[in-house]
Amino acid sequence: MSTVPDQREPTRDSPKSAASEMEVVAEQLIALVEEFEAALSEGHVPPAFSERLAQLRQTAERLI
Amino acid sequence: MPFAAALRESLQERGSQVPAEFTRGDSLEGVLNRHLTTVEEMGGDDVFTCILLLSPDGKRLSVGAAPTIPASYCRVGDSFEIGLTHGSCAAAAYLGRPVYSVDIETDPIWADFGDVALQHGYRSCWSTPIRDSSGGIIGTFAILHRTVGMPTHEEIEAIELITGHVAEAIMWSRRPQFFAPPDRHEPGVPNLKLVSNNQEACDPASRLAVLVGRLHSKAGTLDRYADCAESEADAQLLRQAAELSRKLSANILLQIELVSSGKPAR
Numbered sequence: 001m002s003t004v005p006d007q008r009e010p011t012r013d014s015p016k017s018a019a020s021e022m023e024v025v026a027e028q029l030i031a032l033v034e035e036f037e038a039a040l041s042e043g044h045v046p047p048a049f050s051e052r053l054a055q056l057r058q059t060a061e062r063l064i
Numbered sequence: 065m066p067f068a069a070a071l072r073e074s075l076q077e078r079g080s081q082v083p084a085e086f087t088r089g090d091s092l093e094g095v096l097n098r099h100l101t102t103v104e105e106m107g108g109d110d111v112f113t114c115i116l117l118l119s120p121d122g123k124r125l126s127v128g129a130a131p132t133i134p135a136s137y138c139r140v141g142d143s144f145e146i147g148l149t150h151g152s153c154a155a156a157a158y159l160g161r162p163v164y165s166v167d168i169e170t171d172p173i174w175a176d177f178g179d180v181a182l183q184h185g186y187r188s189c190w191s192t193p194i195r196d197s198s199g200g201i202i203g204t205f206a207i208l209h210r211t212v213g214m215p216t217h218e219e220i221e222a223i224e225l226i227t228g229h230v231a232e233a234i235m236w237s238r239r240p241q242f243f244a245p246p247d248r249h250e251p252g253v254p255n256l257k258l259v260s261n262n263q264e265a266c267d268p269a270s271r272l273a274v275l276v277g278r279l280h281s282k283a284g285t286l287d288r289y290a291d292c293a294e295s296e297a298d299a300q301l302l303r304q305a306a307e308l309s310r311k312l313s314a315n316i317l318l319q320i321e322l323v324s325s326g327k328p329a330r
Contacts, residue, residue, distance in 0.1 A: 022319065026275055026312045033282050033305065040289045045298040053305050060308055064315050 022063050029056055069291045071222050074102050075229045076284045082233050092237040096129035099233060103226055104132060112186070112208040114138075115194070115230055116153045118146075118201055125153055128203060128234075137184045140177065149175040152191035153204040160201060162192040162223070167212040187212045192223050194231045197317040205230055232280075276313045283309035 033040065036049045078099055085095050100113040107113075114130035126143040144150050146157040155173045156163040165171040166188055168181050174189075181189070191206040205227045207215075215223065286306035293299035 022312060022315055023272070023275060026279055026309075026316060029305070029309055029312065030278055030282055033286065040286075040302065043289065043292045043294040043298065045293070045301050050301055053301065053308075057304065057308055060312060064311055 021059070025056055025060050025063065029053075032056065071103070071106055072225055072287055072291065074106060075099070075225060076287065078102050079229050079232060079284070082236055086237055092234065093129050095233050095237070096230060097131045099226070099230055100129055100131050107207075110209050110211060114153075114206050114208070115203055116157075116206070117203040117234070118157055119143075122146075122201070125157055125204065133208070134184060137180065137186075140180045144177075148173060151177045151181070152189040153206050156191040156193050156204045156206075157201055160193055162190070162220075164188075164190045164214055166214050181208075185210050190215050190219075190223065192227050194227050194234065196231060196235055197314040202231065202234055272316050272319055276316050279309045279313035279316070282306075283313070 032049065032052050036046055039046050040049070081098075082095055085098075096115050100115065103113055104111050112130075112133050114133050115128040116125040117128040118125055124143055124145055127138045130138050144154060146154045148155050148158060149172065151174050152163045152165045152171075163173065165173055168174045168178050168187055168189060171178070174181060186208045188209045188211065189206055191204050193201045194203040194205055196202050205223070207223065283306040286302050286309065290299040290302035290306065293302055
C-alpha cells in the first residue's frame, strides 16, 4: 500500500503555515499591483508583471 | 462601452458605497434594492429582478429585495420551501445551480407557482444561487421577463457579476467586522497610522480582515484596468489577477472564521 503523501497534505496538516503563506501571497499580489499601477492604469501589462503574476498563481494553487 | 463593462463599473460603484450604507444603519433590503435598481436601469424595460434569502436551516426562501415586482406577487412567495415545483429560485436553491426557465407556462418547475407568475405577466425566469465565501448557498438572484427566452452568454456573465456583488453585500450585512474599508491609499502618500492599527497587529482576525478589504479593493481596480486594456491578452491577464485576488480573499475569510471560532490561524 502506498504511503506517499498527497502534495496538498502539508496544507491540511499545517494550517498555521498555510494561513501564513496565503497572507504572504496576498501581500505580494497587492504589492505587485501597486508597483505596476501606472502602466496597468494605462491598459498596458509589462512582461515583469505577467511573470510575477504567474509565479503567484502557481504558489496560490498549491495553497488554495 | 459594452454592457458587461458598464454594468461592472456601475456595480463596483455601488459596492464601494455598501460599507457606508450599512454603517449609517441602512437595512439589507434597502442596500439590495439599490443594487437591483442599478441592474434594472441598465437592463431595459423587460428586466424585473429579485433576491430571495435562504433560511438558516437551508429549507425555505423568503423575499430579500424586489424593487419593481408587485407586492401582490411577492406576498405569494413570501416564504416557501425549496424544491422542484415552486419556481426557478426554489429549484436553483434546491439543485445548487442556475435554473433558467425559458417558458414559465410549460416548465414543470413552475407547477405550483406558474399561474401566479403568468397572472402578473411574467413568462421566463432565470435564477442563480447566491453563495457565501465558503461556497454555501445563502439565497438566489432572479431575473424575470415578460417574454420567453434563454439568457445569452453575455447575460450569463452579467448574472454572475451581479450575483457576486449581491453575495458581498449580504455577507457584509452579516459579518461587517470581516470587511475593511476600500483601499483609498494614494501612491506616494504615507499611510496614516490609526489607533486601530495596533489592534490589527495584535488581533489576527482584525489583521486578516484588513487584508481581505485590500484584496477586494485591488480586485475591483484590476477589473477596471482590464476593461481598458490595450489587448485582449492583457485584459485576460488582469482578470486572472482580479480572480486570484478574490480567491485569496475568500480563503482568508475562511481563515478568519477559524480564528473567530477559537482556532488560531497562526
